[in-house]
Amino acid sequence: MPVTTEPLRSADRVDALLELREVGVSFRTSAGDLAVTRGVSFRIARGERIGLVGESGCGKTVTGLAIMRLLAADSARISGQVLFEGRDLVGLSAAQMRALRGREIAMIFQEPMSALDPVFTIGHQIGQAYRSHFAVSRAEARERAVQALAQVGIALPSRRHDDYPHQLSGGMRQRVMIAMALICEPKLLIADEPTTALDVTVQAQITDLLRELSERSGTALLFITHDLGVVAETCTRMVTMYAGEVVEDAPVDAVLDRPRHPYTSGLLRSLPRLTPRRAPLGFIPGRVPGAAEMPPGCRFLPRCGHGMAGCDQPQALRVLARTPSDEPAGERRVRCWRADALQLPGSVNP
Numbered sequence: 001m002p003v004t005t006e007p008l009r010s011a012d013r014v015d016a017l018l019e020l021r022e023v024g025v026s027f028r029t030s031a032g033d034l035a036v037t038r039g040v041s042f043r044i045a046r047g048e049r050i051g052l053v054g055e056s057g058c059g060k061t062v063t064g065l066a067i068m069r070l071l072a073a074d075s076a077r078i079s080g081q082v083l084f085e086g087r088d089l090v091g092l093s094a095a096q097m098r099a100l101r102g103r104e105i106a107m108i109f110q111e112p113m114s115a116l117d118p119v120f121t122i123g124h125q126i127g128q129a130y131r132s133h134f135a136v137s138r139a140e141a142r143e144r145a146v147q148a149l150a151q152v153g154i155a156l157p158s159r160r161h162d163d164y165p166h167q168l169s170g171g172m173r174q175r176v177m178i179a180m181a182l183i184c185e186p187k188l189l190i191a192d193e194p195t196t197a198l199d200v201t202v203q204a205q206i207t208d209l210l211r212e213l214s215e216r217s218g219t220a221l222l223f224i225t226h227d228l229g230v231v232a233e234t235c236t237r238m239v240t241m242y243a244g245e246v247v248e249d250a251p252v253d254a255v256l257d258r259p260r261h262p263y264t265s266g267l268l269r270s271l272p273r274l275t276p277r278r279a280p281l282g283f284i285p286g287r288v289p290g291a292a293e294m295p296p297g298c299r300f301l302p303r304c305g306h307g308m309a310g311c312d313q314p315q316a317l318r319v320l321a322r323t324p325s326d327e328p329a330g331e332r333r334v335r336c337w338r339a340d341a342l343q344l345p346g347s348v349n350p
Contacts, residue, residue, distance in 0.1 A: 016083070017220050018067070018188055019043040023080035025059075025066050033077065036062055036291045037244035040080070041317060042333075044188065049214055049221040051231030051252065053267070054241040057288045060224045061110075063241070064190045067222075068107050069097045084188070103133040106181035107190040112173035116165040122176045123149075123161030130183045148179040152209060171202035175209070182213060189214070190222045195230065207234045228271060232256060232347075237330075240264045243289055243299040246317055250332040256347045260320060260334045262304045265344035298336070306342055 024038040037059040044050050052060050065071050066078050069089060082089040084105065089097065101107075109115040117125060126148055127141035136144070142161065149157035152175040165173055174194055181189055191210060195203040211234045214221045223235055231238050231252060238255050240248040240263065248261040259265040269282030286303040289295060295302055297312035304311070317335045336342075 015045040016043040017046045017048075017085065018222075019081075019083045020063075020067070021081040021083065023063070023066060023078065023082060025062050025071065026077050026079070028075050028077070034291050035244070037066075039317070040241075040244075040246055042239045042246055042249050044220050044222060046187070047214070047218045047220055048237065049211065049223065049235040051228075051235035051238045052222060052224045052241065053226060053228060053231055053238060055226065055267075055288050057290075058241045059244040060226075060241055061192055064107065064192050064222065064224050067190065068101060068105060070107075099133075102129055102181075102186065103184045104186055105188045105190065106184070106186040108174075108177050108181050108192065108194045110193045110196055112170070112177045113165060115177060116173065118165055121162050121164055122168070123163075126176070126180045126183055129180050133184050144183060145179075148183045149176070151182070151213075152176075152179045153205075154179075170198055171205065174198065174202075174206055178206075178209065178213070182217070182219070185217065186219060188220045188222065190224065192224045193226070195225070195227070203230070210234060228267060240267070243294060244291070245299060245335060246333075247300065247335040248333065249317070250334075251330050254330075254332060259344050259346045260332060260339040260342070261300075261336050262306050262342070262344060263300050265346065266303075268347045269345060271347065306338060308338070310337060 020040050020042055023040040024035060026033040026035040040059070040063055042050070052063065054060055062071070067082055067089065069092070071078070078090050080090070089100070092100070116122065123142060123145045126145040127138070130136065130144050131141045146157045146161050149160055154160050154172060154175055160168070168176065177194070195206050198206065207230050210221060210223070213219065221235070223231065225231060235252055238250065238252050239246055240261065242263045248255065248259065248264045250260070255264060256268070259268060263284070266282070266284040270284065272281060284303055289299065298304070298307070298315045301307045301311050315335045315337060317333050320332045320334055320339060
């Protein structure tokens with residue numbers, strides 16, 4: 001039978017910078033509230049790099065926006081708790097969240113050209129992000145903005161400071177977004193698919209930059225992406241979402257070696273470079289269900305090849321018992337009552 005949820009132990013919360021507890025997001029529609037995520041629970045330690053992965057439509061970006069409280073208050077409702085250093089962000093006022101955004105938590109958006117204002121120079125926009133939290137002069141803000149541009153690897157930062165967004169390449173615009181997000185030295189950085197619109201070479205440069213900046217400054221990173229290769233290279237832990245729920249939460253190396261949820265295994269098998277030469281490319285049949293058509297019980301059951309009696313019941317996110325091989329990797333959480341019995345292929349043991 002499906003198991004009940006095991007709560008986070010107090011010892012596991014000691015170093016938590018951010019902790020989501022049973023977070024759900026619903027939107028008001030003409031037919032009533034429509035839930036797009038439910039029961040999302042995971043935590044991020046100080047300086048930790050987490051990859052939040054899953055197919056398009058699984059709730060990754062909505063979760064990031066819920067953390068930042070950037071969903072429209074008149075149409076979206078957030079339930080559960082979003083604890084940042086012990087403060088529940090869900091209950092904060094709009095003014096309190098404005099003071100927190102950028103200073104304590106910052107976000108890099110997917111498309112920098114739509115996130116940057118085309119009528120202001122990039123230096124002005126970076127400087128304004130700094131002046132909104134610190135009482136400094138324009139000259140001091142300019143100096144700090146130039147330093148931030150140099151920090152993210154932009155050549156001739158003093159000259160680029162006075163450029164407009166359209167004068168920069170896609171990779172440079174993304175570096176500007178990173179500079180703007182990091183100028184106030186936040187404790188948590190949320191990166192929402194920051195490499196999607198970039199070519200492969202620039203993608204590698206941006207992911208390397210994010211990893212290096214996180215290691216150098218101790219900033220925690222929540223990397224929202226569908227690229228598991230990027231997660232393997234950049235992150236220390238991977239949280240997999242499917243149909244608005246967290247289905248697996250484990251260290252990256254452990255997941256690559258032995259995924260414990262069929263959906264995570266399916267994602268790994270669908271990577272071309274992890275498929276043996278001339279072997280058929282793996283795939284997951286079907287599609288992610290819409291918010292109004294979620295199946296009862298396990299939401300992955302209609303696409304899962306391991307279903308059996310009991311899978312049609314609601315599944316809880318539970319802590320797996322540790323084995324000698326799991327011990328060095330840390331805690332693993334899986335939303336599948338058959339996780340202990342399944343032997344699923346990963347990228348290391350296909």
